[in-house]
Amino acid sequence: MDSESSSVPTSKKNRKRWLHIFIYSFFVLSCQATATILGRLYYTNGGKSIWMGSLVQLIGFPVLVLFRFFSTIRKQPETTTTTTNTRSFRKLSSFTTIGSVYIGIGLLVSAICYLSSFGLLYLPVSTFSLIWASQLVFTAFFSYLLNSQKFTPFIVNSLVLLIISSILLVFNNESQTTKVSKGKYAIGFLCTVAASAGAGLLLSLVQLILRKVIKKNTFSVVIDMVFYQSMVATCAILAGLFASGEWKTLTGEMRSYKLGEVSYVMTLVFTAIAWQVYTIGLVGLIFESSSVFSNAITAVGLPIVPILAVIVFHDKMDGTKVISIILAIWGFISFGYQHYLDDKKLKNLEGIPDLPVSSLDKEDKQAWR
Template sequence: MTSLPLIQPESMEAEPSIPSDSLRAQISKFSTMLTEAHKRKPIHYWILLVLSILAMLVAFPASSILSRVYYDNGGQSKWIISWVAVAGWPLTALILFPVYFISKTFPTPLNLKLSLSYIVLGFLSAADNLMYAYAYAYLPASTASLVASSSLVFSALFGYFLVKNKVNASIVNSVFVITAALTIIALDSSSDRYPSISDSEYIMGFVWDVLGSAFHGLIFALSELVFVKLLGRRSFIVVLEQQVMVSLFAFLFTTVGMIVSGDFQGMAHEATTFEGGRSAYYLVIIWGAITFQLGVLGGTAIIFLGSTVLAGVLNAVRTPITSIAAVILLKDPMSGFKILSLVITFWGFGSYIYGSSMGEKSS
């Protein structure tokens, strides 16, 4: 994302030669920069970037809504929802193999350390998805989405301690602001708790959501370490490779959990008791897997086609999109405190994006 320089107020000592149409000049400069950027990139770059943005803004909120639809219509299994989150991993592999052919690149060789890192990240990802599944079982989708935005806080903290990422005042401010938003949600728990959910279940849903966000931040930081320490580079192909391998191992770990818990065998029975019918049950499962994986692919592509700041902007935007969609489609309660928390969360994202953009400029 290209940010416009701030327009400085006129000083008493300023020379009268400063043009009065400075805003028009700034707009013209910005338009010129966009035109030059467009000319530097081929058309397929922009097509892929737009598709990635749409995938992130549509797929992630859709997967969150589908998770809540599953529970609202009689679904009970947390393992099934966590399995759905990684069941779409072949989609990434199907995209990766043609990229090898087009770019005339060979797969990155696997060694023991790299393989172990993928296994560990896969296990953490499986645990992360299971925690989020518990969160969506007990919390409204709008609330779960707001609480999950705390992953930004943990990404900043783990990035600072593990990867030695630079932290400036704006990023620190975002950590405190988003923490304040979480506190508001926690104090307003009585206004959005479903009648069928007990107080203890709501609290556990909140706790699992925060823990899942912490794991998400840890996974992000550890992935950065893999790029720095083991791969020595970070390209679009390398990130796709990591996504395929981590999702594959997460899928294997979750599949074992499904088998041990007996939820695979229980899917057929659950489908017959689903309020929307058997076809609706499997439609939710299939579309949940597809939308979640498309969201992951969109985020991955944006980071390496655009920038981490653009990805941060879209992360900030998809939080209110999910909350608003949950209110409209699922009739989620939206109290004044939740609206305040949403506004504060958006402010925290803005502060983080500004701090990250300053870091990108300085580097």
């Protein structure tokens, strides 16, 4: 009777956690595609400001305050064995360290947003999303260096397929059909690859920071990290917007927008909202599972964008791009299957409940204790 009664709360807790994961995954998949499409819509209809295209990815970060307010905050009790001076010194040292981390991560985020805006300006959205899928390759590489991620045959297969998928797009002649010069197409391609590499590094750093620097894996901690790094990134983008003088052209840009001034404002507003809902989903997945799992869900949603791009923007879908999409999907499936094997192995070895976790070192496993 005792075992049966104890299993009921555990089963209920697992169902609740899976419901959260489903909701967060829906946020990531739907809002990632929506935000990318809206970002391209801005440029297609007369938007020209790269700084503005970067800003809308970040400026909605105050929404995270409300999200944190409705989350459960669990504070760990402080030990009473240390003196007041020792605790004060540790708090100051911790504040300095964490503040430096937030600033560094925030500047990295601003660079990623700026580079991705360049890519979205010069590339068809379908091509952009397929190149962006290479972040899975960079995440695996940086996780290998920073988080002891293992390269299994399925992971290697996934990385090879995604690399080939991106390389195929180099030989595509889309610059001739999209009224973009080969030089700008190349710039857009390189900027998107660089942004993808930055995104892979960011996700690996988040996992490392939570484990090594902050040493806490609570929901409030993850929200605080994303909030402060977004605030730093927003300040950096705003500084660039005013320093470049682009802010002076925004009024004229709004007036000449093909869909009208109201549509101009609504496009930017809904883009900002979509990116923040996407961020909330990403944060939720990082907390419920890991940064690697959140990246896997992000990657799964990327093939959705090329399909929508064909419908919305009538992007050309030639044989090269079709093969690239097929290889990318194959790579995602391979990566996801390895994730499934890791999850199953951990449950069998340590009796961890039926939760999605990634392949990883002992410190990652301890986060569930």
